[in-house]
Amino acid sequence: MSRILQLSLRHINSVTKYPNQATNELLKNCARANSNKTRTNSDDLFQEFTDWETLNKKKTVSKAMKAYLERAREHDDFMKKQEFEFTVGKRHLANMMGEDPETFTQKDVDRAIEYLFPSGIYDPAARPLMKPPEEVFPARKAAEFDEAGRPHHFLFYTGRPNFFKLLYDASEHIQNIYKFEDKVIRKKAIPDPNAKLELTSSVWYSKEELEQHLVENITELEYENFKLVMERLVSLPYSYRSKEFIEKVRKPIASQKFALEIPKPSYDEEGREYITTYECLRKKARGDVTIRSPGSGKITINGKDITYFADTQSREQVTFPLLFTGMEDRVDVECNIEGGGPSGQAGAIRWGIAWGLRSFVDKSMIDSMQVAGLLTRDPRKRERKKPGQPGARKKPTWKRR
Amino acid sequence: MRNSLYVFHKLCVNITPGRWPSLLLQNRLYAKYFPDFFQNPIFRKEDQAKLIENNELSKYTTVPVLPPSASETSMHFDPLVNKVINHIMKDGNKKLARSLLEKAFENVKRKQIERYHLAKTPEQKAKIELDPKNILHKAVENSKPMLQLLPIKRGGITYQVPGPITEHRSLFLAIKWLLEATTEKERTVHFPEQFAWEIMDAANNTGKVVKRKQDLHRLCEANRAYAHYRWQ
Numbered sequence: 001m002s003r004i005l006q007l008s009l010r011h012i013n014s015v016t017k018y019p020n021q022a023t024n025e026l027l028k029n030c031a032r033a034n035s036n037k038t039r040t041n042s043d044d045l046f047q048e049f050t051d052w053e054t055l056n057k058k059k060t061v062s063k064a065m066k067a068y069l070e071r072a073r074e075h076d077d078f079m080k081k082q083e084f085e086f087t088v089g090k091r092h093l094a095n096m097m098g099e100d101p102e103t104f105t106q107k108d109v110d111r112a113i114e115y116l117f118p119s120g121i122y123d124p125a126a127r128p129l130m131k132p133p134e135e136v137f138p139a140r141k142a143a144e145f146d147e148a149g150r151p152h153h154f155l156f157y158t159g160r161p162n163f164f165k166l167l168y169d170a171s172e173h174i175q176n177i178y179k180f181e182d183k184v185i186r187k188k189a190i191p192d193p194n195a196k197l198e199l200t201s202s203v204w205y206s207k208e209e210l211e212q213h214l215v216e217n218i219t220e221l222e223y224e225n226f227k228l229v230m231e232r233l234v235s236l237p238y239s240y241r242s243k244e245f246i247e248k249v250r251k252p253i254a255s256q257k258f259a260l261e262i263p264k265p266s267y268d269e270e271g272r273e274y275i276t277t278y279e280c281l282r283k284k285a286r287g288d289v290t291i292r293s294p295g296s297g298k299i300t301i302n303g304k305d306i307t308y309f310a311d312t313q314s315r316e317q318v319t320f321p322l323l324f325t326g327m328e329d330r331v332d333v334e335c336n337i338e339g340g341g342p343s344g345q346a347g348a349i350r351w352g353i354a355w356g357l358r359s360f361v362d363k364s365m366i367d368s369m370q371v372a373g374l375l376t377r378d379p380r381k382r383e384r385k386k387p388g389q390p391g392a393r394k395k396p397t398w399k400r401r
Numbered sequence: 402m403r404n405s406l407y408v409f410h411k412l413c414v415n416i417t418p419g420r421w422p423s424l425l426l427q428n429r430l431y432a433k434y435f436p437d438f439f440q441n442p443i444f445r446k447e448d449q450a451k452l453i454e455n456n457e458l459s460k461y462t463t464v465p466v467l468p469p470s471a472s473e474t475s476m477h478f479d480p481l482v483n484k485v486i487n488h489i490m491k492d493g494n495k496k497l498a499r500s501l502l503e504k505a506f507e508n509v510k511r512k513q514i515e516r517y518h519l520a521k522t523p524e525q526k527a528k529i530e531l532d533p534k535n536i537l538h539k540a541v542e543n544s545k546p547m548l549q550l551l552p553i554k555r556g557g558i559t560y561q562v563p564g565p566i567t568e569h570r571s572l573f574l575a576i577k578w579l580l581e582a583t584t585e586k587e588r589t590v591h592f593p594e595q596f597a598w599e600i601m602d603a604a605n606n607t608g609k610v611v612k613r614k615q616d617l618h619r620l621c622e623a624n625r626a627y628a629h630y631r632w633q
Contacts, residue, residue: 201460201464203436203438253438320469320475351468367459370461371444373444376442376467
């Protein structure tokens with residue numbers, strides 16, 4: 001359990017994923033150097049000479065490397081400790097929950113933590129958690145230089161080798177595409193219209209994600225540059241040739257799940273199908289919408305008909321989903337709505353009707369409604385006024401004195 | 402704006418365990434805007450039919466879509482009518498602007514029905530357009546200028562040089578002229594009444610606005626000699 005508290009402190013320190021092979025090799029080298037030292041009394045002069053050379057070479061292990069090895073060892077110990085604590089903690093937790101420790105999975109751990117530490121904290125990231133150490137501590141770079149302190153990477157001295165390598169590669173891809181384009185023009189061919197790059201369902205990595213991907217911290221300006229370069233690459237007519245490279249730094253947009261969870265309508269005492277959508281929210285308005293089928297297109301809002309709304313715009317908004325799906329004379333709608341003004345109330349009812357109608361229309365119509373934006377909830381609220389200024393964003397007129 | 406987008410993004414898409422960016426803690430409901438990758442809604446039946454024809458609808462269903470704005474979407478939405486309403490609007494009072502245009506449409510409708518009943522033969526009746534929206538479309542189409550005069554200074558003298566006009570500006574001028582012609586009225590006459598007359602005149606290719614357009618074209622024709630100043 002103590003881990004949970006530790007995590008919040010520990011995550012400040014960045015952690016390394018060291019390549020064990022490199023470390024082992026280095027240790028072996030050191031060991032060989034030691035063994036050579038003992039054989040310096042050999043008769044063979046030549047042998048002795050070479051031994052000394054090797055020894056001298058080995059002595060030039062840079063301070064940076066030494067410090068790095070020290071850090072690597074510390075981190076390995078730390079991670080081992082964390083791993084051990086995690087496995088022990090997991091077993092304890094399983095016992096506390098009265099379950100078999102052998103078959104206690106991460107899912108069970110999450111559930112147990114949620115049960116034992118009920119948290120009302122709004123932000124899920126700030127709630128208590130218990131995760132394997134590899135997930136909690138982000139990866140860090142392995143050694144970037146050899147024993148002599150010479151860097152492996154040709155862009156090491158830029159300070160952000162991975163980031164600048166990415167830009168370097170991108171520009172190389174652009175150059176290659178230019179060359180290819182020239183070749184195509186020389187052959188007098190036209191680009192294949194079907195081979196276009198499909199980018200609508202994914203977005204560029206955000207700054208944080210890119211940092212995680214590159215294992216490097218970058219500035220806001222560098223992120224902007226990255227986006228500029230990639231946009232330029234994408235805008236080229238033959239950018240599909242670099243598809244793999246581009247997709248490495250893009251991430252798919254979270255897909256919509258609503259299509260899977262359409263509720264089945266229940267039956268009321270008259271034997272009519274009905275569905276009630278609760279929590280229809282828009283601005284300050286909230287309410288619920290019940291749709292009954294079959295019906296005759298009767299709309300009831302707080303006991304009144306559509307004349308509840310005085311203005312045309314709100315009436316249009318209420319009838320929008322019904323007319324859009326062509327269900328205006330096949331269902332009855334009943335709404336209870338409170339709070340807010342006519343526009344917010346009409347918006348809430350519009351969403352409620354659209355959401356409820358999913359149970360009464362076919363799949364293709366749901367797709368149409370999705371493209372029309374009827375199924376998207378509008379979470380925007382009035383922005384509060386700030387002290388020291390006349391409005392939410394408005395500032396007082398500038399005066400010299 | 403950037404920050405708030407960021408927050409939304411973080412909440413919506415993924416939350417990295419073990420990392421607590423300070424931005425997350427600044428979340429406010431009212432500061433939520435929609436991220437860039439949200440597509441504009443396609444809600445008109447004709448636009449959707451086009452998508453279905455090209456088999457592109459499934460492509461759009463995978464992308465999050467913005468909720469359609471209340472004032473600019475409905476089954477009766479017409480982009481040109483909305484544009485005219487926005488031109489009539491003063492101080493953001495859209496409700497009033499819309500009611501004025503609707504009253505003007507009512508006047509047009511009444512007048513056209515009167516004409517319809519006065520017409521004697523079925524051929525004459527068939528010629529009379531009864532839909533005020535169509536009349537507005539026709540009026541704006543007839544009021545759109547095809548040329549414009551640009552003031553260009555050469556040798557200390559400003560010449561009015563004729564040149565082509567963009568589609569956007571010609572639409573703007575057409576609506577502006579229609580409204581300017583409407584405001585040149587007696588104080589006892591109300592806006593909807595006068596506007597109804599103006600659009601009926603323009604749809605008929607007569608009236609102040611069409612004359613203004615023709616005057617401009619004539620002036621452009623007269624200044625043809627200066628046309629080369631556009632590029633010299």
